[in-house]
Amino acid sequence: MDAEYDAVVVGAGFAGMYMLHRLRGLGLSAVVLEAGDGVGGTWYWNRYPGARCDSESYYYSYSFSEELQQEWEWSERYPQQPEILRYLDHVADRFDLRRDIRLGSRVTEAVFDDDTARWGLRTDTGERYTARYLVTAVGCLSAANIPRIPGLDTFRGRWFHTGRWPHEGVDLTGQRVGVVGTGSTGIQAIPVIARQAEHLTVFQRTPNYSIPARNGPMDAAFQREVKAGYAGIRRKQRESTNGHPFDVDPRPALSVPDDERRTVYEAAWQRGGLRFRAAFADLLTSEEANDTASEFIRAKIRETVRDPATAEALLPRDHPFATKRPPIDTDYFETYNRDDVTLVDVRQAPIVEITRDGVRTASASYPLDCLVFATGFDALTGPLLGIDIRGTGGRSLRDEWSEGPRTYLGLQVAGFPNMFTITGPGSPSVLTNMPTSIEQHVDWIAGCIDHMRGRGLARIEATEEAERAWGEHVDEAAHRTLLPMAATSWYLGANVPGKPRVFLPYAGGFATYARRCDEVAAAGYEGFVLTPGD
Ligand code: N01
Numbered sequence: 001m002d003a004e005y006d007a008v009v010v011g012a013g014f015a016g017m018y019m020l021h022r023l024r025g026l027g028l029s030a031v032v033l034e035a036g037d038g039v040g041g042t043w044y045w046n047r048y049p050g051a052r053c054d055s056e057s058y059y060y061s062y063s064f065s066e067e068l069q070q071e072w073e074w075s076e077r078y079p080q081q082p083e084i085l086r087y088l089d090h091v092a093d094r095f096d097l098r099r100d101i102r103l104g105s106r107v108t109e110a111v112f113d114d115d116t117a118r119w120g121l122r123t124d125t126g127e128r129y130t131a132r133y134l135v136t137a138v139g140c141l142s143a144a145n146i147p148r149i150p151g152l153d154t155f156r157g158r159w160f161h162t163g164r165w166p167h168e169g170v171d172l173t174g175q176r177v178g179v180v181g182t183g184s185t186g187i188q189a190i191p192v193i194a195r196q197a198e199h200l201t202v203f204q205r206t207p208n209y210s211i212p213a214r215n216g217p218m219d220a221a222f223q224r225e226v227k228a229g230y231a232g233i234r235r236k237q238r239e240s241t242n243g244h245p246f247d248v249d250p251r252p253a254l255s256v257p258d259d260e261r262r263t264v265y266e267a268a269w270q271r272g273g274l275r276f277r278a279a280f281a282d283l284l285t286s287e288e289a290n291d292t293a294s295e296f297i298r299a300k301i302r303e304t305v306r307d308p309a310t311a312e313a314l315l316p317r318d319h320p321f322a323t324k325r326p327p328i329d330t331d332y333f334e335t336y337n338r339d340d341v342t343l344v345d346v347r348q349a350p351i352v353e354i355t356r357d358g359v360r361t362a363s364a365s366y367p368l369d370c371l372v373f374a375t376g377f378d379a380l381t382g383p384l385l386g387i388d389i390r391g392t393g394g395r396s397l398r399d400e401w402s403e404g405p406r407t408y409l410g411l412q413v414a415g416f417p418n419m420f421t422i423t424g425p426g427s428p429s430v431l432t433n434m435p436t437s438i439e440q441h442v443d444w445i446a447g448c449i450d451h452m453r454g455r456g457l458a459r460i461e462a463t464e465e466a467e468r469a470w471g472e473h474v475d476e477a478a479h480r481t482l483l484p485m486a487a488t489s490w491y492l493g494a495n496v497p498g499k500p501r502v503f504l505p506y507a508g509g510f511a512t513y514a515r516r517c518d519e520v521a522a523a524g525y526e527g528f529v530l531t532p533g534d
Contacts, residue, residue: 005029007133007449008121010107010387012097013041015422015438016137017088018064021095022446026453032097032137033123035106039092041139043084046185047169048162048374050192051081054184054274054328055433057218058226059245061087062435063234068094070227078215078273078328102127110134111390112417117459117533119418132458133449134419136384140430143382145375145496147180151354159371162189172196175369178359180351182208183490184327186374191331193372194341201342201366203351203359206324206488207316209297213328214272241509243428243436246278253280253289265296277322284481290320297321304333311336313345319486325430342366379490380425380504381405391416392461404493404502408462408470408527409517411441417461420445425504426474430491432510440510444517448525458533466527477508 007023009016012034023030036044053060057074072087079087092098102123109122112134119134144161152159160170162185177197179186182204194200226233236245253261261280268279282289298315305311314333335341349363358368381401389397395415400406407413410427411420422441423429429437452460478484483491484503493499506513520526 002120002128002130003031005031005129005131007031007135008033008119008129008131009135009137010110010121011041011137011139011142012036012039012092012101012103013043013137013139014062014088014435015139015442016041016135017091017095017097017101018062018439018442019135019137019422019445020097020100021064022442023449024100026446026450028133028449030100031129031131032101033105033107033121033129034101034103037103038085038089039097039101039103040085040088041137042141043081043088045142045163045165047081047165047167048160048185048189048372049170049172049196050188050190050330051162051165051185052078052188052213052215053084054078054213055244056273057083058223059233059237060084060433060435062091062439063230063237064439065095066230069230073223074218076215076218078213107387109388109390110419111394112392112419114392117417117531132418135422135445136387136419136424137422138383138387140380140383140423140434141377143378143386144373145378145382146373147375148497149351149354154356155354155358155371156356157358157369157371159373161373161375162186163377170370172370174198176358176367177201177370177372178203178366178368179372179374180346180359181374181376182206183374183376184325185376187327187329187332189372189374190341191329191335194335194338197340197370199340199342201344201359201368203344203346203361204313205346206318207314208324208327209294209316209321210327210329210332211274211276211297212269212272213330214270215330237433237436238440238514239511241511242274242277242431243433243510244274244278246275248278248281250281252282252286253292254286261292262296265293269296269300273328274326277326284322284483287320287482290322290482294321301333305336307336310343313343319488320482323483323486324489324491376490376495378496378499379430379493381493381499382496384421384424389416389419391419402500404500405504406467406471408467409513409520410506411444411517412460412462412528414462414464414467417459420448425502426470427506428508428510428513429505431505431507436510440514440517444521447521451521451525452530455530456532457530459531460525460528461531462528470527473508474506475503477506478503481507483507 006028007030057079106124349361405425407426410424
């Protein structure tokens with residue numbers, strides 16, 4: 001027997017839990033199906049050494065409940081994974097969400113029934129659900145990208161992907177460890193692994209810019225100030241480009257004299273964190289401006305890393321700063337001054353195979369006891385295409401997106417009525433502070449469902465025309481920035497062999513995007529067809 005609901009939500013991370021809360025508030029019956037054995041999504045799975053949020057704790061959090069934001073105490077400037085997971089567990093309990101969350105239920109199939117205008121879902125445990133609305137809250141970075149390197153199955157040591165780290169932890173003491181990948185994850189993990197392992201070998205394909213995090217304990221006076229000023233902080237987040245409560249320096253980088261510009265960068269470097277991007281207004285729109293920031297960071301790397309050949313290999317040169325998601329770190333470049341850490345440039349000498357004993361590149365072999373893949377994710381589309389989703393007339397989302405995703409506002413796909421995709425491709429998502437984007441999407445979806453129920457509407461579907469126009473706008477917004485210049489960026493799908501090269505998130509800015517969503521709703525859901533039903 002199918003379990004019948006008004007809405008099924010897939011995923012119990014930040015997005016799925018808040019969606020459930022809002023759906024309940026509308027009086028809908030709703031269930032959340034979650035593959036993991038606990039809530040938390042990204043923060044349930046990513047338990048690698050050093051896993052920590054790159055956004056600051058006081059605003060990487062829900063804003064929907066004043067009581068919640070007043071009662072929760074963050075202990076550090078950047079929260080560690082266990083602390084964020086505790087927070088999300090607290091949210092699940094505080095809002096009594098668990099009774100409608102089914103853990104250990106991976107959705108394998110979702111099929112729209114044209115006759116009933118309802119979705120039918122199936123899980124890997126054989127359970128079946130039907131619902132009027134399907135809301136995907138599957139996360140943007142949840143489908144692990146494990147490179148297909150020949151010989152991995154012959155490796156005698158242990159290997160792990162950072163996004164599937166064992167819950168009991170991994171003791172790396174006395175081990176020869178290899179890390180593949182120097183994105184945000186690798187850059188967080190490498191210093192921590194280096195302190196534990198006997199020897200660490202880092203296999204780097206693309207050198208990365210990284211800014212010091214300057215983490216530290218949360219100052220009690222600052223915490224009090226934040227709590228007193230939350231209304232203003234949240235407003236600022238919602239009026240911003242990236243969902244962070246930062247002021248961007250309004251000046252173009254080249255409008256100030258060289259020494260003043262260096263002073264601005266130095267102050268931003270010392271303050272630390274993603275706010276470095278806000279040092280000048282045009283870092284992501286002018287190559288000349290960006291060059292000044294990129295060169296400042298390269299000089300810092302040269303200053304930090306003692307061995308000139310290693311420093312040279314660590315210098316990012318093939319893309320402008322922040323055109324790939326900028327990592328932030330604690331002692332990343334300093335780690336290469338350790339005698340027990342080796343950097344291997346696999347762009348110079350690619351990995352050829354994994355043997356029983358370790359990794360063999362085109363120029364040498366590296367014996368290892370443990371191999372860590374910090375190789376990222378099949379971002380944005382991977383988690384959705386991992387489910388066999390069928391819309392009207394049995395059309396398959398995998399087929400529809402074979403040349404890249406097409407969405408309207410990153411919220412819906414033409415031909416897939418009543419399916420909403422929280423932080424889907426074509427929305428600002430990964431270019432922003434995720435909880436801000438998640439709350440905006442959930443609120444919009446809740447408003448839309450409320451509108452439909454109030455008017456006896458049973459079905460909402462994006463038009464192909466609206467979808468096409470939005471796709472063009474997403475592309476145009478990306479090309480108004482330097483973002484497409486990073487040829488190896490996962491924003492473009494470039495990290496997954498064979499994935500279509502389409503700029504995935506919407507680069508027009510969070511506030512602009514949210515305004516557009518509100519205008520669409522105010523115009524009676526312009527670009528959607530709404531149909532009455534029972
Ligand atoms: O993944 P990545 P990530 N051989 O794709 C390399 C978020 N995040 O997990 O650049 C050798 O960025 C790949 O090389 P290249 C954040 O949004 C947030 O680090 O493709 N190398 C790259 O160096 C972030 O951006 C937090 O040439 C291979 C690395 O692996 C996103 O997650 C913390 C390879 C992958 O980097 C993803 O970050 C951590 C191969 N076959 C992450 N395949 C927060 O704190 C890939 N690589 C919120």
